[in-house]
Amino acid sequence: MLEFIQQLINGLSLGAIYALIALGYTMVYGIIKLINFAHGDIMMVGAFVGYFSLTLFGTNILVAMLAAMLVCAILGVVIEKVAYRPLRNSTRIAALITAIGVSLFLEYATIFALGPAQKIFPDSAFVVRAYDIAGLSILNKDVFVFVSAVGLMIILQYIIKWTKTGKAMRAVSLDQEAAVLMGISVDNTISITFAIGSALAAAAGVMVGVYYNTVNPLMGIIPGLKAFVAAVLGGIGIIPGAMVGGFVMGLLETMVSGYGNSLYRDAVAFGVLILILLIKPTGIFGKDTGEKV
Amino acid sequence: MQTLKNNWARFLGEVLILVVLFTLVQYLITTGLLNQYYQINLTSMCINIILAVSLNLINGFTGQLSLGHAGFMALGAYAAVIMTNMMDQPFIVGLLAACLVAGIAGFVIGVPTLRLKGDYLAIATLAFGEIIRVTLQNIDYVNGPAGILGIPKLTTWPWLFGAVIITILVVVNLINSSYGRAIISVREDEIAAELMGINTTKYKVLAFVIGAMFAGLAGALYAHFFYIIKPETFNFLKSFDILVMVVLGGLGSTTGAVIAAVSITVLTAALQSFPAIRMIIYALILIIVMIYRPQGLMGNKELSRQTLGRIWGGRK
Numbered sequence: 001m002l003e004f005i006q007q008l009i010n011g012l013s014l015g016a017i018y019a020l021i022a023l024g025y026t027m028v029y030g031i032i033k034l035i036n037f038a039h040g041d042i043m044m045v046g047a048f049v050g051y052f053s054l055t056l057f058g059t060n061i062l063v064a065m066l067a068a069m070l071v072c073a074i075l076g077v078v079i080e081k082v083a084y085r086p087l088r089n090s091t092r093i094a095a096l097i098t099a100i101g102v103s104l105f106l107e108y109a110t111i112f113a114l115g116p117a118q119k120i121f122p123d124s125a126f127v128v129r130a131y132d133i134a135g136l137s138i139l140n141k142d143v144f145v146f147v148s149a150v151g152l153m154i155i156l157q158y159i160i161k162w163t164k165t166g167k168a169m170r171a172v173s174l175d176q177e178a179a180v181l182m183g184i185s186v187d188n189t190i191s192i193t194f195a196i197g198s199a200l201a202a203a204a205g206v207m208v209g210v211y212y213n214t215v216n217p218l219m220g221i222i223p224g225l226k227a228f229v230a231a232v233l234g235g236i237g238i239i240p241g242a243m244v245g246g247f248v249m250g251l252l253e254t255m256v257s258g259y260g261n262s263l264y265r266d267a268v269a270f271g272v273l274i275l276i277l278l279i280k281p282t283g284i285f286g287k288d289t290g291e292k293v
Numbered sequence: 294m295q296t297l298k299n300n301w302a303r304f305l306g307e308v309l310i311l312v313v314l315f316t317l318v319q320y321l322i323t324t325g326l327l328n329q330y331y332q333i334n335l336t337s338m339c340i341n342i343i344l345a346v347s348l349n350l351i352n353g354f355t356g357q358l359s360l361g362h363a364g365f366m367a368l369g370a371y372a373a374v375i376m377t378n379m380m381d382q383p384f385i386v387g388l389l390a391a392c393l394v395a396g397i398a399g400f401v402i403g404v405p406t407l408r409l410k411g412d413y414l415a416i417a418t419l420a421f422g423e424i425i426r427v428t429l430q431n432i433d434y435v436n437g438p439a440g441i442l443g444i445p446k447l448t449t450w451p452w453l454f455g456a457v458i459i460t461i462l463v464v465v466n467l468i469n470s471s472y473g474r475a476i477i478s479v480r481e482d483e484i485a486a487e488l489m490g491i492n493t494t495k496y497k498v499l500a501f502v503i504g505a506m507f508a509g510l511a512g513a514l515y516a517h518f519f520y521i522i523k524p525e526t527f528n529f530l531k532s533f534d535i536l537v538m539v540v541l542g543g544l545g546s547t548t549g550a551v552i553a554a555v556s557i558t559v560l561t562a563a564l565q566s567f568p569a570i571r572m573i574i575y576a577l578i579l580i581i582v583m584i585y586r587p588q589g590l591m592g593n594k595e596l597s598r599q600t601l602g603r604i605w606g607g608r609k
Binding site: 033035083086087090091092093094095096097098100101102103104105107108109111112116225228229232236261264266267270271273274277278281 | 352358405406409411412413415416417420421423424427428431529533536537540544569570572573575576577578579580583584587
């Protein structure tokens with residue numbers, strides 16, 4: 001039982017990271033119906049910004065995270081303006097291919113600039129301590145990841161539910177034409193969505209750096225895919241769904257590596273995806289809208 | 294009678310062109326004028342053509358976005374290698390086994406997933422492709438993540454040439470038949486097709502299975518040329534590569550798929566020594582083509598003697 005709770009605690013911090021990345025996927029999908037394959041790579045850029053802010057400028061971890069969020073928010077807006085906006089009225093597949101192109105560009109531009117080797121996150125930035133509480137060993141990095149992720153999610157919920165911007169985002173994702181008629185600037189709203197989503201991914205990137213202690217140019221691919229599965233699991237386009245999906249994926253992954261064969265942990269993630277798609281493609285929180293002729 | 298004669302003349306002309314092409318390359322290989330480097334690229338080119346044309350049947354003609362093509366390629370590669378390497382069967386048995394295994398997998402995966410539409414189908418096929426890869430990584434019989442080494446080099450130019458011709462012939466003739474019209478109607482409007490009494494599921498699965506079979510064939514040819522296969526080679530990035538060829542060539546254009554497969558192979562070969570720059574250029578081409586020509590190089594048109602003749606004659 002104690003071991004189970006220990007796995008649960010390990011899973012929560014990983015789940016929080018997945019949830020943060022999944023939020024970006026789901027927000028972008030909700031608003032322009034695009035699977036943003038570059039999202040995992042934005043997380044990677046965030047992790048590198050965090051890394052350089054720690055090593056070159058010697059900032060503390062919170063400042064590094066804020067810097068990463070700021071840089072990636074701008075990056076997200078630029079990517080949307082340059083690559084996705086011209087394609088808003090073309091086919092889905094064209095937009096999807098562009099997203100793949102952006103993803104490859106970010107990965108290999110980073111490799112070109114910094115080399116393919118992985119970089120070690122400085123230890124001094126975050127001194128890992130373990131606390132013994134009732135027989136459980138709790139690492140302060142797990143607590144840090146979990147608390148800051150949940151904090152960011154609360155801020156996101158506040159923005160979406162209680163501010164005018166959030167209202168505009170919900171309106172645009174519900175019906176773009178009607179939103180235009182109500183005087184909402186669709187372009188600005190989409191830009192803000194990309195900014196927020198990318199900032200969350202950047203925060204997740206810095207957390208991955210703290211969690212796994214290394215960053216490398218291709219680190220965004222697998223967490224990106226898993227977060228994407230999380231977003232689909234919760235119902236893509238639905239924000240609470242992404243949070244729940246992220247935590248489910250994180251817990252599932254630690255349980256599989258803890259109790260079963262860790263080689264299968266990626267297969268399990270995709271198995272979950274297949275199951276959910278076959279049983280309820282709209283996800284846990286999704287509503288079946290039916291098909292209009 | 295006149296048209297029949299013309300058709301015969303055209304057919305003979307086409308066969309003649311193919312025979313000349315085949316003999317020329319065969320001659321260059323046997324005399325050693327085409328060295329190892331060119332042979333590798335020629336092989337990649339043929340394999341890419343098979344992959345792109347077969348994926349184009351699923352994505353372009355049937356309109357079902359599949360991102361799991363590399364998974365079928367992996368199954369074909371492994372099935373063929375098990376036949377030739379471990380059971381000492383001749384190469385042709387390996388190739389047939391590759392088609393069969395990939396086709397069966399295409400059926401098993403296609404029947405449940407093809408109920409999904411658009412993005413969801415894309416994700417489901419991507420997931421299946423990755424599951425195939427991860428499963429292969431965990432089977433000890435095929436050496437898990439290390440893969441199989443020391444595969445005999447059986448893929449030669451006649452096999453490659455034959456495989457490419459068969460793939461193109463099957464796809465082109467399928468599309469020009471009543472099956473093909475049904476398949477295209479599914480792409481154009483699934484609901485309308487269904488109202489016309491077309492069993493859309495049947496045609497979608499049919500296209501998916503045929504596409505998967507040829508992907509398996511490509512995998513078998515790949516395995517028997519490059520000496521080694523490992524599951525990591527067939528990850529979803531490989532599927533993306535194939536998709537990129539199809540989309541650059543133009544969804545629903547077989548000639549477009551062939552042209553894109555050839556040019557991307559040439560581009561890859563030309564930039565071999567600068568891997569990072571190669572991928573950056575590749576990414577930029579993708580983005581720029583999608584922004585300025587989202588329908589791809591050929592759109593859904595074919596490059597035929599008529600269009601060539603028009604360009605030649607300078608008439609619109």
